[in-house]
Structure formats: structure tokens, C-alpha cells
Amino acid sequence: MSEHKASKFLKGIPAVVKSSLSKKGTIPDNYVIRRGQLEFVEEASRAIKKKEVFLGSAPCGIGKSLASLLAVLPHLETNKLMICFRTRSQLHIYLKELKALAKNLSVLSFFNKKDMCPLYMNRNLSYFDFSEECKQLKDNCESSIKPYCKFYRNNIKGKREVEELALNCAQQILTPREAVRLMSKRGFCTYEAFKRVLPKVNIFLGTYHYVFDSKIRETILRNFGATLSRVLLIVDEAHNLPAFARELLSDKLTKNTIERAYKETEKFKHESQPFIRKCLEILMEQVFQNAQQALKSEELRRLHPQKVSDLILSQNGASALEAAEILLEYGEFIKEKKLELGSEQGLSYNYRVGTFMENFFGNNGRQYIHLVEKDQRSRIALEVRSLDGREITDHVLRQAKGSILMSGFLSPPKVYRDLTLYETNNVYLKELDSPFPPENRTILVASDVSSKFKQRTGLMLRKWRDYIEAISKTNKGNIAVFFTSYGLMHKVLPLIRTDRTIIVEKREMKRNDVIKQLTRSSFNMLSGVMGGKFSEGMDYPNNILTCMVAIGLPYATWDVYQESLINYLENQFPENGRKYAYLTPAILRLIQTCGRVHRSSDDQGCIIILDERVTHEGIKQLFPRYFQEEMIIVKNSIECAKQVKEFWTRLSIA
Ligand code: SF4
Incomplete structure (x- = not known):
């Protein structure tokens, strides 16, 4: 394989890349650049300039993480860079490359919030439940009502110290784990501290959720002080993106959640309680029970949401979507009550059933399928699954200032283009051969x-x-x-x-x-x-x-x-x-x-x-x-x- 020292490499790459990288001293002198990397940098860089979405299939050995960084860094200027990945091993590769390359850049990397939380990272709690609790514990800090999160409270009290520490993590390009270790030892919440200093950093690394979940993205962008149009985006392991986007648009409800919701109704009196109990009974006794009897183990069957909705309407006098709204209201009421009673868990299963019903009965287009499933352990679940993730991916990839999607396995790239974008125009497809002999x-x-x-x-x-x-x-x-x-x-x-x-x-x-x-x-x-x-x-x-x-x-x-x-x-x-x-x-x-x-x-x-x-x-x-x-x-x-x-x-x- 022909390899070039960085000096030679600089001669071969586009002027825009060369001048910018040289000026910044971005590439260390002893850096070895491979042939495939050169091609990748050149073409991805050109695509960014022309505002094309770049989809690159680069087999193992090309050094695609470095190549994608070299392609985007010259365009960074006052913009921001977001790098998203599916697995943590990829995060570490990027951090290693950035440490070697980016002398004057500050970089923050995120796992999901629960995995960065010193209070909850080792607790067996669903992400939904964790988010609800964290939100409540934070809210309580403002009003000093117990229980509150002592880490977040320290963030509020020691604003300057926590900011300095977080920026220090960004300059040292620490991994999320290293940062959490350092910051929680000093009593601070790393996640919230990182969010706070985002306007002062150039590069953000996180899982796909941070970029493709609209709610999370909006929060991050707000903190980043940038709109999507000022963000350069690298999507690593992009072969996962179509399935990930479909999953993000899907939702699932187990019988366990409904039973817990029913238990809540025994404890929290409210004017809508009889309606809610009836609604939960219909789901438990007529939908889940029927499925338990009708389905074989590991069977997945189509379920018509209209039939379930008709059942709720005929027996409870409200449509399924109206019922969802009432469940959400009741769920909010329970959350407040629980906190008033001093519970550490400000969450509600009725609220969760309400959000599911909104998704299940609200998502009705041809791009959704409604299912009932019995798993290996005979547990029943209702599901709404998406068949098309483009409603998420197209918007992000097109709106960003530049998008690079890449993977060792985007083969053929055309398929992944079609599964992530609505139109075929302004897209650059590149398939590199294996660099190995x-x-x-x-x-x-x-x-x-x-x-x-x-x-x-x-x-x-x-x-x-x-x-x-x-x-x-x-x-x-x-x-x-x-x-x-x-x-x-x-x-x-x-x-x-x-x-x-x-x-x-x-x-x-x-x-x-x-x-x-x-x-x-x-x-x-x-x-x-x-x-x-x-x-x-x-x-x-x-x-x-x-x-x-x-x-x-x-x-x-x-x-x-x-x-x-x-x-x-x-x-x-x-x-x-x-x-x-x-x-x-x-x-x-x-x-x-x-x-x-x-x-x-x-x-x-x-x-x-x-x-x-x-x-x-x-x-x-x-x-x-x-x-x-x-x-x-x-x-x-x-x-x-x-x-x-x-x-x-x-x-x-x-
Ligand atoms: S504020 Fe931070 S430390 Fe507190 S619960 Fe939330 S994530 Fe955890």
C-alpha cells in the first residue's frame, strides 16, 4: 500500500484543505497519511463546499475517521462540528485523532445522560423513568425542596468553578468517563456542566440521539448557540442510520406498564380516575388478554388501531386519542402528587401509557405498521413501528452546513442514499476499495x-x-x-x-x-x-x-x-x-x-x-x-x- 508522510499529503490535497490545515498546524509532522484517506478528504471536502451530502463507503484500513476530520476541519471557522456514532468504540477513535490533530480546538463528548449521571448510572431504571426523575430533582434544586440533586445544586452554587472544570475537560479532550470521574469527585453534574459550556466549544461528539432526536437536538443546538445550518456533521457507522431512524419513530407498550398504571389509579384519586381505570381495563382485559390467548410464542401480528380505538369509544365514550390526552393530564397530576408526598420518583406510568397511545393511534400513515407481539417469555407488547426513517434523517442531513455519512459497509451507497434522503440531487456517493493488498x-x-x-x-x-x-x-x-x-x-x-x-x-x-x-x-x-x-x-x-x-x-x-x-x-x-x-x-x-x-x-x-x-x-x-x-x-x-x-x-x- 502506498503511504505518504503528511508533508507529501499536503501537496496532494485541495487548496482549501491544505492552506487551512497548514495554517492551523493541524497535522502533526510525523503523521502518516494513506492513499484512500487522500481521496476521501479531497472528495468529501469538495462535497461540503458544494453543499452536497457526502456518502462514503470506506473499508477497514482507510482511516476514515481521520479522513472525515481532515475534510471538515478546514470548513470549521466559526461553525460547529457534530460527530455522531452508534458505538462507543468509534467515539474513542475520534477522540484519539482529535487529540493528535486539533491543537486549538475544544471538544466535548457525551454518552447518554444516564450513563453520565453519578446518581443513576448503575441503577436499573428505564431511560424514560430516569429522565423524569432527573427533571424533577433538578426542578427541586431551584426551589430547595427535598429531594433534590446535590450534584446539580453544586453546579448552580459553584457556577464559575464548574465552568472552568468543564472547559478544562474540553481542552484536554477527555472521554465522557474520564470527565465524569473528575467532575463528580468535585461534586458536580458533568452532563449539565457540559451543556452549559457548549457555546464555548467547537466540537461535539455524541450518540445518534443527540443529532436525530429532534427534542434532544434542539436542546443541544440551543446550548451550542448554533442553528443546524451552522453545523458540520459527521455521521459515523452510517449503515445503522436507516434502522436507527425507524426505531426512533417507533414505540412499544408492555402489559407491565399498564398494570403499574392501574396500580397508580388505586392510589391517586382524581375526577378522571373512573374513565382512566376503564380505559386501562379495556387494554388489559380485551387487548392484551386476547393476544395472550391468540398468539404463539415469538409471534408478531398486525393489529388495526381503529379496532382498538372503536373498542375504547364504544365502552368508554371517548376516542383513543382523547383518552391519551386524559391519561397525560392524569399522569401530570400523579407526578406532582408523588413529589408532594416526598417520593424520589416523580414519574407516572399513566403518563407513559398516554404518550404511547398518542403515538400508536396518532401515527396512522402508510409508513407505520401497528403490531402485537408475544415474545419468547410469553410477554405481550403493543407496538407501532415506522417503515421509513427519512422524515427524520432527510431534514437533518439537508439542513446541516455539510454532512458526511460514512461507514466501512455502505455498500452499495445508493441504497443508503435512498433510505436516508427523499431526493437524489446534491448527493455525492463514493465507494473506496479496500486498502489492504x-x-x-x-x-x-x-x-x-x-x-x-x-x-x-x-x-x-x-x-x-x-x-x-x-x-x-x-x-x-x-x-x-x-x-x-x-x-x-x-x-x-x-x-x-x-x-x-x-x-x-x-x-x-x-x-x-x-x-x-x-x-x-x-x-x-x-x-x-x-x-x-x-x-x-x-x-x-x-x-x-x-x-x-x-x-x-x-x-x-x-x-x-x-x-x-x-x-x-x-x-x-x-x-x-x-x-x-x-x-x-x-x-x-x-x-x-x-x-x-x-x-x-x-x-x-x-x-x-x-x-x-x-x-x-x-x-x-x-x-x-x-x-x-x-x-x-x-x-x-x-x-x-x-x-x-x-x-x-x-x-x-x-
Ligand atoms: S442533574 Fe445530573 S447528576 Fe443530577 S440526576 Fe440529573 S444527570 Fe444526574
Whole structure:
């Protein structure tokens, strides 16, 4: 791989980037810039200038976090930068890069508020309940009514000290955990202190909620002293964004919450109490109970909200939305009463039922589906789920001064463009190839096996067994075999005869223990599922994994939601519903699994996909370009083992 020292890099990048970075001394002298980074910086920077949304797929090894920072920092000036991510590991990567780069910038990073709260971070409380309590404890500080939050009270009393401390955290670019440790030792609330000094910092890092949840975003922007049009935005791990946005627009109510709400009515007398009790009884006895009897375990069924609304109207004389309003009012009343009685918990389950009913009966468009579910433990829940997250994402990505969406797996970028934006204009799509040497990998696809449900016969299980045994004998180093489901894994594993130590994924297993075992010996076979904890977001350092075998295409469980999502997207993007809703997420899971082998440019290893459907044109074209170009089709396990052997021989004589 060709790499450039920073000085060379500066010669190759656009003038706007170069001058600004040089002026600021942003890139340390010894910084090594990679080829893919250069391309990324150049094109993302140009997109920001032209006010285009930039969507970049950059495989592992490009150094995309640094590249995105180099693309936006020259445009920062008096603007603000918001970086949002899904997992904490990404936050730490950005903080590391910013520490090395940004000499004169101040940076604040946030986990969610509960995880930054010294009082509640370790308490088992739902986020909704926590928010209600925090709000009340803060309100009580103003009036000195007990119970109040002593940390927040100290923030009010020691304004100057807390501000200095928070700004100090920003200049040192501390992680949220480091900051909380420092500030709570001095008796302060980190979250509230950080919010207070936001106008004085340039860069904000936080989870997707901070950017895409409109209420939270508005609060943060107000504190930041900026409108969205002055914000440069980096959305990391953007392959998660469409599903995240859909989740944000969805809501769920369990029977447990209704039962708790009913208990509240026994304690808090109010003129609307008889109406509310009747309403809760209808939900418990006629909706939840019926579902308990009618549904099988793990079944998801459509529920027509109008039918439930009619039930409430006919038996209680008010529509479901009117009932929601009354529940919210009653919930407010309970919250006040609880605090008057000195309770530390100023929350109300009736209020929660009210908000759910507003969402469930109010969200009626074609982009919503209403469901009732019985889970594995026979618990019933009502749900309203969104089928389209664009009403959240489009606004944010278009209004921001510049938006960069990127991930190692935005493949193909066009799909993610369509799932996050309404229009295709003013969007720049970029797909970078893997920066790792192609000679360090071989990508094999078997043409005689398939995980298609109808083909999962005894013969198919034996064919998979033959492949795994043949690969196991031929490969140099540890292998991993990942399946589409635990069920399939437990059918195939007992058939396999191997001298390797088999490590089977279990819920209680720790990642570090697996790494230790794979480091101790190179004669292991790790087995798990695609989408599980060992196949996504886990690094296998120092080439301790040299072969990944993926058994089948990991489609999501087929249910009424999947079907509705396909139909809805088919309507939005004719001929593409199945591709957008069902195929792309499966390929994403598969690619993420395969990506575990090559984590650095020195890593060598085989990627073997045991499902012939990957060779079908319609599916193949959803893979990253280098996968499509390098795929070698093998007709059986013998041919597969031969290819694996030849690969290692080639490397040994190279
Ligand atoms: S004000 Fe801060 S310390 Fe107090 S409860 Fe809320 S988050 Fe926690």
C-alpha cells in the first residue's frame, strides 16, 4: 500500500484543505497519511463546499475517521462540528485523532445522560423513568425542596468553578468517563456542566440521539448557540442510520406498564380516575388478554388501531386519542402528587401509557405498521413501528452546513442514499476499495450449497460438514465458522470431526477470553452466528484469525414487519423493495462477518462463503466492488480446500 508522510499529503490535497490545515498546524509532522484517506478528504471536502451530502463507503484500513476530520476541519471557522456514532468504540477513535490533530480546538463528548449521571448510572431504571426523575430533582434544586440533586445544586452554587472544570475537560479532550470521574469527585453534574459550556466549544461528539432526536437536538443546538445550518456533521457507522431512524419513530407498550398504571389509579384519586381505570381495563382485559390467548410464542401480528380505538369509544365514550390526552393530564397530576408526598420518583406510568397511545393511534400513515407481539417469555407488547426513517434523517442531513455519512459497509451507497434522503440531487456517493493488498486474501464462494430453507436437508448439512472439515485440515492458523442462526449451528457442529479445539459462542462468553484462546494456539475453530458478538464490532489482532467461513446468507427473521417493510419500500422504490429491506441488511451482516479476518494491511487469510446465491447477479452486485472482482467460485469441498492450500503456498513463496 502506498503511504505518504503528511508533508507529501499536503501537496496532494485541495487548496482549501491544505492552506487551512497548514495554517492551523493541524497535522502533526510525523503523521502518516494513506492513499484512500487522500481521496476521501479531497472528495468529501469538495462535497461540503458544494453543499452536497457526502456518502462514503470506506473499508477497514482507510482511516476514515481521520479522513472525515481532515475534510471538515478546514470548513470549521466559526461553525460547529457534530460527530455522531452508534458505538462507543468509534467515539474513542475520534477522540484519539482529535487529540493528535486539533491543537486549538475544544471538544466535548457525551454518552447518554444516564450513563453520565453519578446518581443513576448503575441503577436499573428505564431511560424514560430516569429522565423524569432527573427533571424533577433538578426542578427541586431551584426551589430547595427535598429531594433534590446535590450534584446539580453544586453546579448552580459553584457556577464559575464548574465552568472552568468543564472547559478544562474540553481542552484536554477527555472521554465522557474520564470527565465524569473528575467532575463528580468535585461534586458536580458533568452532563449539565457540559451543556452549559457548549457555546464555548467547537466540537461535539455524541450518540445518534443527540443529532436525530429532534427534542434532544434542539436542546443541544440551543446550548451550542448554533442553528443546524451552522453545523458540520459527521455521521459515523452510517449503515445503522436507516434502522436507527425507524426505531426512533417507533414505540412499544408492555402489559407491565399498564398494570403499574392501574396500580397508580388505586392510589391517586382524581375526577378522571373512573374513565382512566376503564380505559386501562379495556387494554388489559380485551387487548392484551386476547393476544395472550391468540398468539404463539415469538409471534408478531398486525393489529388495526381503529379496532382498538372503536373498542375504547364504544365502552368508554371517548376516542383513543382523547383518552391519551386524559391519561397525560392524569399522569401530570400523579407526578406532582408523588413529589408532594416526598417520593424520589416523580414519574407516572399513566403518563407513559398516554404518550404511547398518542403515538400508536396518532401515527396512522402508510409508513407505520401497528403490531402485537408475544415474545419468547410469553410477554405481550403493543407496538407501532415506522417503515421509513427519512422524515427524520432527510431534514437533518439537508439542513446541516455539510454532512458526511460514512461507514466501512455502505455498500452499495445508493441504497443508503435512498433510505436516508427523499431526493437524489446534491448527493455525492463514493465507494473506496479496500486498502489492504489483494494478494493477502482469497475470496471463495461455493456453488453447490445454499441455506435456502427448502434446501436445508440432511444432504446439505453433510455438504457443509465436508467443507468445514476440508478447510479445517488445509488452513494455516485459526478458523472461524459463522452460521445464519444458532439452530443451524447446533445441527452442523455435531457432525464435524476435527482435531482443532472448537470454541462455541455462548451468551456469557467474554470477548477477551476468546482473544486469549486464539492467541495461545493457532489450532482453534471458533463457531458462532453472523450478527452475533464475535462476528461484528470485534477485532482479532495480530492475524490470530486466518480464515472466515460464512455458512449461508443471514437474512432477518421473516415476519409481518419484514413483509410490510418490503411492500412499503417496493412502493417507494419500484423493483427494489426486497433489495432495500431484506437483501442489503443480510449482505451487510455477511460482509461484516467476513471482515474479521483482515484488520490490518499485514493480515493474511481466506474468506469462504458457503452459499451459491452470492453468485447470482442481483445479489453479487450488492457486495463491495473488490468482493465482486475477486470472488472465485468453487464447485465442491475438494476444490475449496485446493484453493485454500494454493493461497497459503503462494504466500509462503512470495
Ligand atoms: S442533574 Fe445530573 S447528576 Fe443530577 S440526576 Fe440529573 S444527570 Fe444526574
